[in-house]
Amino acid sequence: MSLQSIVKHTFQAMVDSGGIRYQAYPTAALPIANDAAYDQIFTAANAPQVPYWFCGFQAAFFGTGAGLADVIALICIGFGGTDGAANPPATLCVVQYPVALAQQANALGPDIQPIYWLPYPIRIPAATRMAARIDSEVTGNQGIDEFRVILATGVGNRQ
Amino acid sequence: MNSQIKSLFKALQDSGNILYQGYPAVAVPIADDAAWDELFQAAGAPAVPYWLCGFTTLCTNAAADHTLLIDIGYGGADGVATAPAVTVVTNFPFSVSANAVAIGPNTTPPFLFPYPIKIPASSRMAARIASSPTGSIALVSLHVIVATVVGN
Numbered sequence: 383m384s385l386q387s388i389v390k391h392t393f394q395a396m397v398d399s400g401g402i403r404y405q406a407y408p409t410a411a412l413p414i415a416n417d418a419a420y421d422q423i424f425t426a427a428n429a430p431q432v433p434y435w436f437c438g439f440q441a442a443f444f445g446t447g448a449g450l451a452d453v454i455a456l457i458c459i460g461f462g463g464t465d466g467a468a469n470p471p472a473t474l475c476v477v478q479y480p481v482a483l484a485q486q487a488n489a490l491g492p493d494i495q496p497i498y499w500l501p502y503p504i505r506i507p508a509a510t511r512m513a514a515r516i517d518s519e520v521t522g523n524q525g526i527d528e529f530r531v532i533l534a535t536g537v538g539n540r541q
Numbered sequence: 542m543n544s545q546i547k548s549l550f551k552a553l554q555d556s557g558n559i560l561y562q563g564y565p566a567v568a569v570p571i572a573d574d575a576a577w578d579e580l581f582q583a584a585g586a587p588a589v590p591y592w593l594c595g596f597t598t599l600c601t602n603a604a605a606d607h608t609l610l611i612d613i614g615y616g617g618a619d620g621v622a623t624a625p626a627v628t629v630v631t632n633f634p635f636s637v638s639a640n641a642v643a644i645g646p647n648t649t650p651p652f653l654f655p656y657p658i659k660i661p662a663s664s665r666m667a668a669r670i671a672s673s674p675t676g677s678i679a680l681v682s683l684h685v686i687v688a689t690v691v692g693n
Contacts, residue, residue: 386542393545397552397592399692400659405631409610411674437655442636444606444675495636495648503655528608528675530634537656 401536436498449526453522552639558690568682595653
């Protein structure tokens with residue numbers, strides 16, 4: 383890619399694109415157990431059918447029931463590979479990303495679950511599945527109640 | 542290319558003209574009913590092209606866990622429950638764990654997108670809770686954060 387096209391692409395992506403669309407996947411709640419096994423976020427057929435950008439993710443720990451102890455979960459996220467509920471991705475793009483929560487009393491928060499935005503969105507080929515896992519927890523032992531990735535399409539397409 | 546580099550630089554670091562604004566200035570409740578709610582009419586929108594940078598929302602008295610998937614769009618005919626012509630944000634997750642009232646602080650942060658989305662001048666906007674995989678609760682209000690004069 384020439385410098386001119388890089389500048390054009392960046393400019394359009396940053397300030398001159400009306401074609402960008404954000405979508406979160408999956409729609410249904412996807413729990414991820416603390417078992418180091420991969421969980422499929424979506425299949426290749428359900429992925430965007432155009433190149434897409436992985437912008438961030440949400441890992442919601444509700445901590446209901448007996449409340450939540452301190453947790454530091456190290457999360458891995460990747461794309462590609464063969465469809466399958468527990469199949470690993472072919473390419474890892476996030477490795478041992480730390481998600482930390484302090485202990486809470488039941489029903490006393492933490493409250494709003496944050497979005498973990500990646501400062502540089504990652505470009506992923508069209509029709510590519512994604513999968514994630516809790517690689518390990520250096521503190522605590524809690525599963526994620528709901529996990530979602532936030533994707534963008536149409537980045538750099540001027541409209 | 543020179544003008545593109547100049548425009549990019551100004552947009553990022555050298556523009557004193559960029560203006561951020563939250564819309565609307567009144568509360569717009571969003572019911573958990575999959576119906577669209579108008580955030581502002583075309584006449585109330587910026588009269589110049591603008592960029593959707595993010596949004597802030599709020600729900601209270603969440604005595605149970607909730608996950609609401611939010612859609613946001615622009616265009617279409619004015620109308621309090623009229624769907625937008627173009628949906629630009631689909632199923633954005635807003636999750637709240639069970640909390641007791643009056644235990645705080647409990648600040649809802651703005652959700653700012655990595656790539657602001659350019660929207661034509663004088664375009665209305667609407668939002669909805671598309672679905673709620675966990676729980677069911679209305680949003681007290683939803684406000685978009687937009688910028689104008691980006692890149693000038």
